[in-house]
Amino acid sequence: MIDHLAHLRPDPNGIHSDGIPTAALEAPPLESTVNGVGDQVDPFTQKIEAWWRRTQETKSNDLYYYFQAVDALEGPWVHTEGKRKLMFATYSYLGLINHPRIVAAAKAAADKYGTGTHGVRILGGTLDLHARMERTIAEFTRREEAIVYSSGYVTNLATVSTIVGRGDWVFSDRWNHASIVDGCLLARGKFVRFRHNDMDDLEKQLRRAPESAGKLVIADAVFSMDGDIFNLPAAFDLCRRYKARLMLDEAHSIGVLGKTGHGIEEHFDMYGSIDLKMGTLSKTIPGIGGYIAGSAKLVTYLRHTARGFVFSAALPPAVAAAITEGFHVLEDEGVERNRILTCNARQFISGLQAAGFDTGLTESPIVPIMVGTEERALAMTKYCQDNGIFVLPVLPPAVKEGTARLRANVTAAHTAEDIEFALGVFIQAGRLVGVID
């Protein structure tokens, strides 16, 4: 029997991959052949055919909500495939997409420099816009220097695999994002995973490493599936005690944590505690790219040795300019937008909890609505999508068996009325599928 839910399962190893299906799934054996009955089907065809059948089957069951094309934005509302939906599957936490200052900066850069660059940064691809962008990030993060890669994914992949060489050890939280996991897999050192946010386990693992080994501890600052916050104070102490470097991924904490949106160091009042400060430029900052901020020596090392940087083209001028202006807007408007975001998250989470929903460990605008089984998650998603809410499910093994959920991200662009409307739909859906009474 074809498992028409299988393509929605993101990862076979329980590795978080941001709820996105990965190609790592084992394809089931084909029941019929592509090349004719009885023909031997090669392994590539098997994989490709299995995915084809799964997506077709899921579409025909009206359960496929990936790749919906948005053709118009109206604040937090989007127009897609002829319908207007309130967006809860966005990372635009402070609602900066379409901010006039950022759009104007991007347009001016395209007018002046065109749409591309001359290649990789280290050769002819660096514009003054790139230098300004990296200086702005260094200042925002209060570090000497910053290096920008072409995506957040590449930033983790290239940085971890460059830093962690033969004989080194990397200690990665079990709930870390797939890009970190992939960086660890690519690295030549020893890859160790510690239990999620469990500092006793982290210490146990650190003790196993030889004293002389280079040690890197790495985690998401805010975990992308559950919205909980990494225990920076305890991890910082352990890193100092065991002479380990600390790298945190601030994809979901920039703009979100701290009263001014400066992230996890502001949240814990621990500025300067992270050795490699990683962030993405595709979430609160509405562009694309990722950065590492740190000492001038660290960044110089990465600029000359990180293959994902050295051998990949520079960001387009419009993006570099948008990112720079995005950080300036964050400095200017972060406090007020963060206040609204916090208010909205509180309204949403307390409304869900009052209705009887389990919202897991969240301490942020990433709100998991725990529903247990995949069937319930898919049925709830369908009800929400059919009734004006753009939200997507997260299913095992991306998350533990029995912890399927809808992941709803609140933003500062939502109004109190939007949140009330969404609560009404989620509650109705929850009742319909039996998640709440």
Ligand SMILES: Cc1ncc(COP(=O)(O)O)c(C=O)c1O
């Ligand atoms: C924690 C985390 N790190 C890294 C990334 C990758 O960033 P990007 O999408 O900018 O490549 C993501 C993406 O969602 C993420 O959630």
